[in-house]
Amino acid sequence: MAGHSHQSHEHGSDTDWASRAADITREGEVLMPYFTETVTWIASLCRGEGWEVRRIADIGSGPGVGTCVLAQEFDSAVVIAVDGSREMLDRAEARVKALGLSMRVQTLQAEIPVGLDRVGQVDLVWAAMVLHHIGDPVAALRELRSLLKPGGMLIVAEFGDPSRFLPDDVSVGRPGLGERLGDVDLSAAGFSDVSPDVIRAAGFDLVAERMVRVRRDPPLSEEARRVVLGYARRMSQLAEERLDLQDREALDVLIEEDSPLGIMRRQDVFLEVSRRIYVARAAGAVS
Numbered sequence: 429m430a431g432h433s434h435q436s437h438e439h440g441s442d443t444d445w446a447s448r449a450a451d452i453t454r455e456g457e458v459l460m461p462y463f464t465e466t467v468t469w470i471a472s473l474c475r476g477e478g479w480e481v482r483r484i485a486d487i488g489s490g491p492g493v494g495t496c497v498l499a500q501e502f503d504s505a506v507v508i509a510v511d512g513s514r515e516m517l518d519r520a521e522a523r524v525k526a527l528g529l530s531m532r533v534q535t536l537q538a539e540i541p542v543g544l545d546r547v548g549q550v551d552l553v554w555a556a557m558v559l560h561h562i563g564d565p566v567a568a569l570r571e572l573r574s575l576l577k578p579g580g581m582l583i584v585a586e587f588g589d590p591s592r593f594l595p596d597d598v599s600v601g602r603p604g605l606g607e608r609l610g611d612v613d614l615s616a617a618g619f620s621d622v623s624p625d626v627i628r629a630a631g632f633d634l635v636a637e638r639m640v641r642v643r644r645d646p647p648l649s650e651e652a653r654r655v656v657l658g659y660a661r662r663m664s665q666l667a668e669e670r671l672d673l674q675d676r677e678a679l680d681v682l683i684e685e686d687s688p689l690g691i692m693r694r695q696d697v698f699l700e701v702s703r704r705i706y707v708a709r710a711a712g713a714v715s
């Protein structure tokens with residue numbers, strides 16, 4: 429998304445990841461169908477090409493929700509979960525242990541693009557929702573390219589369409605609030621641009637692209653509501669410049685935990701999230 433401002437507060441090194449670990453775990457669990465659909469698809473691409481996957485690097489693994497899906501699907505591969513945050517890796521380790529995957533999952537604390545030389549060569553690099561946090565994603569992608577064995581695959585998951593979670597009429601504020609909130613695109617929040625051009629600029633050829641969608645219908649579970657509440661709170665931080673005063677006041681009601689009209693209590697909240705998945709290989713690589 430060209431034209432995004434690159435405010436440094438959204439980039440990895442300036443974000444307080446430790447405080448976000450619980451939210452990112454919850455989001456990963458609520459969006460589990462996206463992980464399983466994507467990883468199953470990648471595994472079938474690999475099988476179709478006879479590409480045997482023995483080592484995978486999960487870059488910006490966070491609390492390890494995706495790491496464990498990778499380890500379960502590629503059930504003879506070693507997965508190296510790489511993250512800059514110790515708290516995230518502690519959570520990843522606990523999850524790996526609980527799922528009985530400790531023999532095949534390792535963790536490595538590294539602030540990308542530095543420290544990747546400790547990962548070693550891998551057959552797959554998986555980078556989900558992390559590259560937009562890195563100030564220079566082209567430089568980071570070049571480093572990731574150097575991890576891949578010849579013919580190895582890079583998988584990048586990034587924001588898809590703006591998330592939706594409310595019907596158009598929410599009986600709060602002016603009609604059409606749900607739709608206008610849908611236009612407050614969280615992916616435009618000062619993140620780095622991670623487009624096909626960026627991936628190509630780092631020396632990759634794009635081999636496949638797909639949008640993966642998750643929809644949860646009402647009534648939402650408490651956990652799913654908390655994910656929605658998190659999105660709405662982020663929107664309210666961004667809203668200053670994107671919504672008028674009346675809509676901002678209505679949004680305040682929606683994010684009020686105890687309000688009967690708020691996201692945590694109303695019956696019509698749903699969740700629609702999508703992720704765009706890119707599959708790439710080092711340019712000129714023979715598959």
Ligand SMILES: C[S@@+](CC[C@H](N)C(=O)[O-])C[C@H]1O[C@@H](n2cnc3c(N)ncnc32)[C@H](O)[C@@H]1O
Binds near residue numbers: 489490493510539558
């Ligand atoms: C939004 S979370 C995504 C977690 C996971 N991949 C997922 O899809 O659920 C971004 C993760 O990237 C990590 N991260 C951000 N910038 C990083 C950097 N420069 N080096 C290493 N990790 C970074 C954060 O610590 C956080 O765990």
